[in-house]
Amino acid sequence: MNILMIGDVVGQAGCDYLREKLPLLKRRYEVDVVVANGENSAEGNGMTPKSLRHLMDSGVDVVTSGNHALRRREVYEVLDNQQGVLRPANYHSTAPGTGIYLHDDPRNRLWVINLQGVVYIQNHQNPFDCIDSLLEQVDSPCVLVDFHAEATAEKLCLGHYLDGRVSAVVGTHTHVPTADARVLPKGTGYITDVGMCGGYDSVLGVKREIAIQKMRTGLPTRFENDPRDIRLCAVALEIENKTGKCAAIEAIPFF
Numbered sequence: 001m002n003i004l005m006i007g008d009v010v011g012q013a014g015c016d017y018l019r020e021k022l023p024l025l026k027r028r029y030e031v032d033v034v035v036a037n038g039e040n041s042a043e044g045n046g047m048t049p050k051s052l053r054h055l056m057d058s059g060v061d062v063v064t065s066g067n068h069a070l071r072r073r074e075v076y077e078v079l080d081n082q083q084g085v086l087r088p089a090n091y092h093s094t095a096p097g098t099g100i101y102l103h104d105d106p107r108n109r110l111w112v113i114n115l116q117g118v119v120y121i122q123n124h125q126n127p128f129d130c131i132d133s134l135l136e137q138v139d140s141p142c143v144l145v146d147f148h149a150e151a152t153a154e155k156l157c158l159g160h161y162l163d164g165r166v167s168a169v170v171g172t173h174t175h176v177p178t179a180d181a182r183v184l185p186k187g188t189g190y191i192t193d194v195g196m197c198g199g200y201d202s203v204l205g206v207k208r209e210i211a212i213q214k215m216r217t218g219l220p221t222r223f224e225n226d227p228r229d230i231r232l233c234a235v236a237l238e239i240e241n242k243t244g245k246c247a248a249i250e251a252i253p254f255f
C-alpha cells in the first residue's frame with residue numbers, strides 16, 4: 001500500500017491548502033491511505049470538531065496529533081467517539097480518546113499509532129514501554145507510528161528500537177522537515193520530522209514578527225498564524241502489505 005503522511009497542518013490556511021493539493025498528491029503517489037497530523041489545525045492551535053471535519057472531508061483517513069491535542073475541550077467528545085482521530089497513546093489513562101487505530105480497509109489494513117516524546121516536552125508514560133504493550137494487540141503487519149517529539153535523538157532511538165517491528169516511524173512536532181528519510185536496516189521507513197503544512201516564511205506557521213517579538217522579549221504574546229505562501233510537507237511511503245516492510249520512503253518537502 002502507498003501511504004501519504006502529512007506533517008502538522010497549521011490553521012485554516014493550512015487546512016484549505018491541504019484540501020486544494022491533496023487530490024493531486026493522491027494521484028501522483030497513487031495513495032491508498034492518507035494520514036495527517038492535525039494538532040494545529042484549529043486557528044489558535046489545537047483541534048476542533050470543525051477543523052477535524054475539514055481534514056477528513058478533504059480526504060484524510062486518519063488524523064494524528066500531539067502536545068496540542070487536548071487544548072480545546074470541545075474536541076474531547078470527538079476524540080472519544082470518532083473513529084480515526086488520535087491523541088498520543090502514552091497519555092494518562094483518564095485522557096479522552098485513544099492513541100491506536102486500525103484503518104480497516106480489507107485491501108489496505110493499516111494500524112496507526114500516535115506517540116509523544118518525553119524529552120524537552122511534556123512528561124507522559126515512557127513511549128518505548130507504551131508501544132511495546134500496544135504492539136501486543138496488533139494482529140496484522142502494516143503499522144505506521146507518528147512519533148510527536150522534540151528531541152532528534154529520542155526520535156532516532158525509537159526508530160531504531162522499532163526497526164523491523166513496524167512499517168514506519170515518522171516524526172512530527174518541530175514543523176521543520178529533516179533530510180534523513182530512509183529505510184532502516186530491518187525494513188522500517190523513517191524520517192526524524194516530516195515538517196508542516198503552513199506558511200513558508202513564518203516561524204513554525206506563526207507570523208514571524210510575532211514569533212521574533214516573543215523570542216526576543218520572553219513576554220506573553222498572542223500568536224497569529226501566517227496565512228501567506230502555504231507549503232505542504234509530507235512523506236510518501238510504499239509498504240509491502242504481506243510483510244509490513246517499507247519498500248521506499250520519499251520526502252515531499254514544501255509542495
Ligand SMILES: [Fe+2]
Pocket residue numbers: 008039040066173174175
Ligand atoms: Fe505542531
Ligand SMILES: [Fe+2]
Pocket residue numbers: 039066067068148172173174
Ligand atoms: Fe507539537
